[in-house]
Amino acid sequence: MSMEHQTISEVTFHHHVPGEDNVKRIWRTFWLLLVITVIELGMGFSIYFIHKNPDFSHGLVLGIKGAIVILSLAKAFYIVSIFMHLGDEIRNMVMTIAVPLMLFIWFIAAFLWDGNSYKNLRNKYDKHFEERTTEQKGGGGH
Amino acid sequence: MMWYFLMSDAFTFGAFLISYGTIRFSQNFWPDPNVVFNAFPGAGHTNLPLAFVSVMTFILIMSSVTMVLAVHEGHRSNRLGVMKWMLWTILGGIAFLLCQAWEWHHLITGEHAVLADGNKIEMIGQTMGGNPWGQLVDHSVATEALKNSSSEVLAKMVNDHHHDLAVADLVKKPKEELIGMINLAETHIRTKGPIAFGGYFFGITGFHGFHVFSGVIINVVMLIMATKGVFDRKGHYLMIEKAGLYWHFVDLVWVFVFLCFYLV
Numbered sequence: 001m002s003m004e005h006q007t008i009s010e011v012t013f014h015h016h017v018p019g020e021d022n023v024k025r026i027w028r029t030f031w032l033l034l035v036i037t038v039i040e041l042g043m044g045f046s047i048y049f050i051h052k053n054p055d056f057s058h059g060l061v062l063g064i065k066g067a068i069v070i071l072s073l074a075k076a077f078y079i080v081s082i083f084m085h086l087g088d089e090i091r092n093m094v095m096t097i098a099v100p101l102m103l104f105i106w107f108i109a110a111f112l113w114d115g116n117s118y119k120n121l122r123n124k125y126d127k128h129f130e131e132r133t134t135e136q137k138g139g140g141g142h
Numbered sequence: 143m144m145w146y147f148l149m150s151d152a153f154t155f156g157a158f159l160i161s162y163g164t165i166r167f168s169q170n171f172w173p174d175p176n177v178v179f180n181a182f183p184g185a186g187h188t189n190l191p192l193a194f195v196s197v198m199t200f201i202l203i204m205s206s207v208t209m210v211l212a213v214h215e216g217h218r219s220n221r222l223g224v225m226k227w228m229l230w231t232i233l234g235g236i237a238f239l240l241c242q243a244w245e246w247h248h249l250i251t252g253e254h255a256v257l258a259d260g261n262k263i264e265m266i267g268q269t270m271g272g273n274p275w276g277q278l279v280d281h282s283v284a285t286e287a288l289k290n291s292s293s294e295v296l297a298k299m300v301n302d303h304h305h306d307l308a309v310a311d312l313v314k315k316p317k318e319e320l321i322g323m324i325n326l327a328e329t330h331i332r333t334k335g336p337i338a339f340g341g342y343f344f345g346i347t348g349f350h351g352f353h354v355f356s357g358v359i360i361n362v363v364m365l366i367m368a369t370k371g372v373f374d375r376k377g378h379y380l381m382i383e384k385a386g387l388y389w390h391f392v393d394l395v396w397v398f399v400f401l402c403f404y405l406v
Contacts, residue, residue, distance in 0.1 A: 045176065
């Protein structure tokens with residue numbers, strides 16, 4: 001834990017000799033991840049029952065899916081900051097990782113928008129595609 | 143450097159997942175994961191949505207914890223502690239890979255009745271070239287399609303619900319008799335789903351599985367080095383720390399693969 005670390009280290013913070021506190025934090029994070037995962041599964045599973053109703057609310061399903069995405073982001077945060085202890089690194093190091101990843105915000109928005117627009121154009125100009133692939137009323141859904 | 147490698151890997155996975163998302167957003171219909179992933183080893187045809195993938199997710203989170211504990215023991219230069227937790231991490235990784243092998247095998251070989259060409263029934267598995275998870279077919283269409291289907295298909299459909307009757311024997315029966323044995327109320331006949339599903343699912347979970355596999359190899363090397371006392375001679379366990387970063391990254395990617403393919 002000393003000079004040697006400073007020169008060859010992949011970690012840019014100084015380790016204190018870790019004790020029971022650290023182990024407690026690891027297990028606390030584990031339980032947190034597990035609870036979030038169970039909630040996510042419950043929500044994903046609930047969509048199955050919502051789909052059984054022929055005229056289910058699309059807004060409700062979208063809301064549930066949105067909540068699952070947010071919970072997944074929370075999980076990712078805990079894995080990166082506690083298990084991979086990025087949260088303990090020096091700020092500049094964190095920024096060189098986090099800032100490029102911000103590009104994802106634009107990537108995701110732009111590409112999903114593009115896919116959606118392709119679908120709308122296809123439905124508009126290719127009626128056969130729309131009839132063939134749109135969910136039929138009274139077909140029992142899923 | 144490990145962090146920058148992981149960042150570039152995150153962009154690779156991100157590109158795959160975003161491409162999947164783009165295609166998915168361009169479709170009017172996409173299969174419900176609860177319908178696709180409902181099998182459990184040894185449970186036969188019992189409908190258990192998301193149960194098996196929950197087990198896989200639990201295994202991966204658990205192995206992430208054992209990895210942190212190995213890193214933690216490394217900080218204390220406790221060789222036996224590192225060895226113990228590395229061994230558990232390796233076992234977790236192998237268990238996950240075995241689960242994935244079973245899941246893939248089940249998806250590829252498990253055949254489901256689909257409406258083909260609008261007037262007959264075929265039995266297809268979930269492969270790169272076919273997707274059996276389209277929309278449910280109306281009762282009247284299904285009844286009509288049964289009449290146009292081959293004896294082989296009808297025999298397989300009967301066998302799906304009567305495992306005691308061998309397909310080889312059923313094929314010899316007249317078609318009318320086979321049709322009479324099929325109960326459309328309990329047999330789900332669907333249209334073919336979007337073909338892109340298979341390529342993306344096997345491509346992305348396969349790429350992730352490959353990462354798990356290489357992670358296991360790295361961890362085995364680390365375990366051997368720890369056992370031989372290499373890190374004790376070096377005076378630090380930083381290599382374990384780097385292997386740990388890679389292993390957690392694999393878990394992190396699974397969070398998003400799990401989200402995109404199984405949950406939403």
